[in-house]
Amino acid sequence: MFEIGTTKKSTPDYVATRNACKLCAPLGASVAYKGIRGCVPIIHGGQGCATYIRRYLISHYKEPVDIASSNFTEESTIFGGGANCMAAIENVISQYQPEVIGMATTCLSETIGDDVKSYIKNYRDLTKRKTLPHFINSSTPSYQGSHIDGFHEAVASTVKSIAEGGEKAEHINIFPGFVSPEDLRQIKTILEDFGIDYILLPDFSETLDNPIWDSYHRIPEGGTPIELIKKCGSARASIELGTILNKGSLSGRVKNNSLATTAAEYLQESFGVENHQMPLPLGVTNCDYFFETLSRITGKPVPEKYTKERGRLIDSYVDGHKYVFGKRAVVYGEEDLVVALSSFLNEIGIEVALAASGGESGKLKEEINKYCPENTSNITVQNGFDYEMIHEWCIDNKPDILIGNSKAYYIARELEIPIMRCGFPIHDRIGGQRLKHVGYTGTQELFDKFVNELIGYKQDNSEVGYKYM
């Protein structure tokens, strides 16, 4: 009764996106802003943008996510959004008293040529308020790139507008990318166990995963404080997780965007902060590289706790290897997560059959080849894919398991194969914000879940329903 779209196959010159495997840029920017202490995001555009994005994020994080909107009307579209922009700033300040206001533009405000920077300046000139929040402004039209571009754009804008230079100090910067709050907590624990002084940006480990409250917090606690972001320029090094980031050159742009800078690249160029770009620490190989880099930069040894975690993880790989070997997986979602997951699957003997993303960097193939040395030639890599393309590919190629966010559930259901949920969004289960992907223990959790999905699938479909594996 609920089968979808098993009709005629699509034509090669297909031009509509069917069930997009990406979201729009202001969503990513909003998440990044949520990781700055005292920050309220304002989306400069129509009201629906903020409401839809809030709804989408709330369904994943199960947390209040306040994002203001400048509520464009027909007049603002014709005469410019200046008045609405300034009214929005004023009303957000009076309601929230934020430390920071993070502005993100939309397709609408970008297309009519709104100059948010000048609106902010006008507001500063006109307001009678004595203390004003810090303003960050990101250009995030939804016709350019995906939510991931928006995320990195906001992080880079934050650093560009706040970071200061100065004499090199002991601390390091860490730019984690669009990971889960639990991942952020894990990264912080690792750095603390190392005894490393660090600045993590953004840090939405608390703001998007709050404990219960006595009263409503207009701005949730947590986030990276401005004072720390200022010091990004004097760090001894930066670690940037992800190797594609917002560096893609396609994404439908008229001009080549390969010159877009990330936060860490900006810091390297402007303040000489050495940048270490690497895949997400997911899988033994990537984790090893992450830990080695931390150790090399700081001269501190890897704490024994992690040597043991690593040992346990490999021990479990041994326990589980037979159940996963040769299985064919489809990995999809954000490009950097797809690269890291593929590399992890590659090291446990899973065949990554399809690695797909709605992102359009044009770099996915290159990165997958680099990080999946075991079966490079067998992997179909697709940039700019949507879920219906994945769906059709799966019907033809019959994979054993899907790995990625919850949105491909309908494909797994139709094909009667398991899906292992990870990444963003998880809309049909609780706990998306607590999913751990990074570090040896993050990999451990994924591995256990993954093997058990496959074992469980076999058991459920067996004639007898055995008691031992």
Place this chain on the structure above:
Amino acid sequence: MIEILKEREKQVVTKGKDEAAIACGKASIAGSVSQRACVFCGSRVVLYPIADALHLIHGPVGCAAYTWDIRGSLSSGPQLHRLSFTTDLKEREVVFGGEPKLYKALVSLIDQYQPKAAFVYGTCIVGVIGDDMEAVCRKVSREKGIDVIPIMSEGFNGTKKDGYKLACDALSKLIGTDDKTEVPEHSINILGDFNLAGELWMLSEYYKKIGVNMVACMTGDGRIDDVRKAHNAKLNVVQCSGSMIYLAKDMKEKYGIPFMKVSYFGIEDMSDALYEVARFFKSDEMMQKARELVKNEINKLLPALQEYRKQLEGKKAAIYVGGAFKAISLVKALRLLGMKTVVVGSQTGNQDDYNLLKELCDEGTIIVDDSNPNELSEFVKKTGANLFIGGVKERPIAFKLGLGFCDHNHERKEALAGYEGMLNFAKEVHASVCSPVWKLMK
């Protein structure tokens, strides 16, 4: 003291304290975190359940991505509405125009999915770059031989309500295009039910039992061919008046079909809906059947409800939903469970709705239009509510503050309409209010 944005002060009244009428129907203030969406959203949610139509969103990716399979509107047949199609405009099209892409997208989608008709939604940017959507739709319609209906639903061009109106206009274009089909004498259209969790199927069963035939439901479990012949019905029965009243008025004007506003939520309103229809057709037999049906259902239902009422008596509820008509029914249904409504509001209510609410509610009840998380959290705290009824965006506010939450929005998976729905509602309220987890939050 509850802090309310100055410009919003008139949009909040307390019964027994404020004499002035509530202000409503206003655009949201810039910088407020309104719970409302946009014009596009209004059109999209109303037309969404039409299951054999192609719904193509002309714009950048966001608008389509956030509305993919968003409603729990079930279809008894095709599932085409649950796919999300977009032209996914890029900078290239924004600069050079999106018409060629729209054309190609429409043609290839129609070839692949063979829909009965297509709706094309224009988003903010389409209004700005000046794509002639209507011309493209006309061309494709001519070439493919199906109706391709443009909906100019630029998000900035009004409120969600304006989007409802555009959706009604689109339906209006289809209505009356099938004159061959004969319908039985006692035939109605159901307007404004979206078949969430199969609610329409329950309702049409009730109507069938009393001898009433349904021509079309707009738009729950909707089909293009049903919409085409909707003008043959004798009566339009309108629920969720906020979204469908435009169409009801339009059909009255064009085809002389009278309409009545009903609600299917709660025992009283559900029963009234059946009685009113029987009264309209002036059929004693129908009235007799309606009475019997109501009697049977209530006899089954009341003892079951009594159990819940015992535990819920005296608890307080806050309601914040999309349409005010729904809020009115909720107040009554909660009363049936022994609960008192202390805060009630909606995103899009009109003056009549709010007057009715004011009449219905107890002294001290806060009534609010187009509220936001700050206000809502203050209201529930001040009034000591035990339960919050709302949608996805209100849920975390309630949960964070340690009060039960009951989802009464388009995502719900349990039917809440009709008599069975009332029992489901009681179960859900009970599970929300009486769970032991709240004790740990003290």
